[in-house]
Amino acid sequence: MPATVGELNPSPRILMGPGPSDVHPRVLRAMTTPLLGHLDPEFLGVMNETQEMLRQVFQTRNQLTFPVSGTGSAGMETCVVNLIEPGDRMVVCVNGVFGQRMVDVAQRAGAEVTVLERPWGTVFELDQIRDALSRVRPKVLGIVHAETSTGAWQPMDGLGKLCHEFNTLLLVDTVTSLGGVPVEVDKWEADAVYSGTQKCLSCPPGLSPVTFSPRAVEAINRRKNKVQSWYLDMGMVQRYWGEERFYHHTAPITMVYALREALRIVTEEGLPPRFARHALNHQALKAGLTAMNLPYFTTEGCQLPQLNAIRIPDGVDDLAVRKRLLSEFGIEIGGGLGEFKGKIWRIGLMGHGSRPQNVFLVLAALEKCLADCGAAVKPGAGVGAAEKVYTQAGGKG
Numbered sequence: 001m002p003a004t005v006g007e008l009n010p011s012p013r014i015l016m017g018p019g020p021s022d023v024h025p026r027v028l029r030a031m032t033t034p035l036l037g038h039l040d041p042e043f044l045g046v047m048n049e050t051q052e053m054l055r056q057v058f059q060t061r062n063q064l065t066f067p068v069s070g071t072g073s074a075g076m077e078t079c080v081v082n083l084i085e086p087g088d089r090m091v092v093c094v095n096g097v098f099g100q101r102m103v104d105v106a107q108r109a110g111a112e113v114t115v116l117e118r119p120w121g122t123v124f125e126l127d128q129i130r131d132a133l134s135r136v137r138p139k140v141l142g143i144v145h146a147e148t149s150t151g152a153w154q155p156m157d158g159l160g161k162l163c164h165e166f167n168t169l170l171l172v173d174t175v176t177s178l179g180g181v182p183v184e185v186d187k188w189e190a191d192a193v194y195s196g197t198q199k200c201l202s203c204p205p206g207l208s209p210v211t212f213s214p215r216a217v218e219a220i221n222r223r224k225n226k227v228q229s230w231y232l233d234m235g236m237v238q239r240y241w242g243e244e245r246f247y248h249h250t251a252p253i254t255m256v257y258a259l260r261e262a263l264r265i266v267t268e269e270g271l272p273p274r275f276a277r278h279a280l281n282h283q284a285l286k287a288g289l290t291a292m293n294l295p296y297f298t299t300e301g302c303q304l305p306q307l308n309a310i311r312i313p314d315g316v317d318d319l320a321v322r323k324r325l326l327s328e329f330g331i332e333i334g335g336g337l338g339e340f341k342g343k344i345w346r347i348g349l350m351g352h353g354s355r356p357q358n359v360f361l362v363l364a365a366l367e368k369c370l371a372d373c374g375a376a377v378k379p380g381a382g383v384g385a386a387e388k389v390y391t392q393a394g395g396k397g
């Protein structure tokens with residue numbers, strides 16, 4: 001080890017995996033802005049603006065909406081520990097890694113967890129959930145809207161209503177969906193929803209936007225026991241992010257600047273155009289991958305536009321191809337998790353990263369790396385098929 005460590009100089013990368021995704025240059029600039037004190041009247045304005053934009057992006061009027069100081073998993077833990085008291089029943093829908101994580105978090109919080117399972121790459125249907133709710137009568141049902149480990153997009157229609165029929169609170173993971181596909185907290189009648197900054201908001205990791213419905217707030221107020229986590233206790237954090245601005249912990253100022261700028265970008269673009277952009281780039285990528293004989297892993301009809309999970313062709317070495325993509329093109333894509341390690345790749349088209357340039361780049365680079373690793377690929381097939389999608393959509397490519 002040298003006496004002094006060199007200046008930080010990371011290689012240029014194009015982050016097209018399951019997150020973190022590439023940060024928008026405007027967000028990076030906002031992060032170089034000098035600090036305000038975290039109780040400075042001007043910073044309070046920044047907090048208010050951030051909360052107001054979060055409500056817009058979550059499509060909610062929930063008063064209790066703010067970013068938790070921590071990554072997406074901290075948001076998951078915040079929702080769970082505030083709603084759950086030891087011995088409470090909770091049903092968790094598991095069709096991938098993040099549902100599994102929610103089970104672990106809930107059990108650690110003392111919940112009596114019932115696991116509802118579906119194969120990875122598929123989604124849940126209302127009937128299966130209704131059956132579990134009537135059997136278990138849980139306080140909380142937890143479900144992942146965008147399962148990043150599989151690319152599955154869970155439909156939310158009717159789920160909130162169904163949960164409330166059974167007096168159950170609906171907890172939803174929107175870490176990978178917020179800013180990429182519609183997240184309609186009020187329309188869904190969701191009660192506790194958390195997200196993350198480093199997926200479709202194109203911000204670095206570090207904050208977890210959360211929102212709680214009035215029904216969830218009531219449930220928290222009725223608790224018999226203190227929330228087991230001091231740091232994530234909504235009641236206390238709320239006094240800091242709410243009217244009182246009562247000191248609880250020091251907000252990560254720079255990350256709040258970053259999130260504020262990221263949300264400004266989202267609201268400038270507008271939600272419908274933003275979702276349409278994600279959908280179009282997904283269609284182009286999908287056409288290209290299909291033309292290259294790389295079929296989707298996720299069931300047709302529930303494929304997320306921002307997370308494209310495809311099957312690795314037989315005989316192709318997962319790591320060899322991903323290493324080449326990284327060293328020759330600076331492109332990062334994700335491998336499979338758990339039992340799908342070595343079997344699938346996950347290509348992210350998230351937020352700022354969802355653009356034609358990245359679609360063409362990853363298709364061309366993948367073609368080259370697959371060929372170098374001995375796979376049979378028809379030259380130009382992927383790029384050509386993607387081009388066709390853009391042309392048909394009105395020359396946006």
Ligand SMILES: *Cc1c(COP(=O)(O)O)cnc(C)c1O
Nearest residue numbers: 071072073098146148175176196
């Ligand atoms: C990334 C992710 C998380 C965890 O977020 P971290 O920021 O890594 O803590 C949780 N749920 C889903 C669906 C995710 O994609």
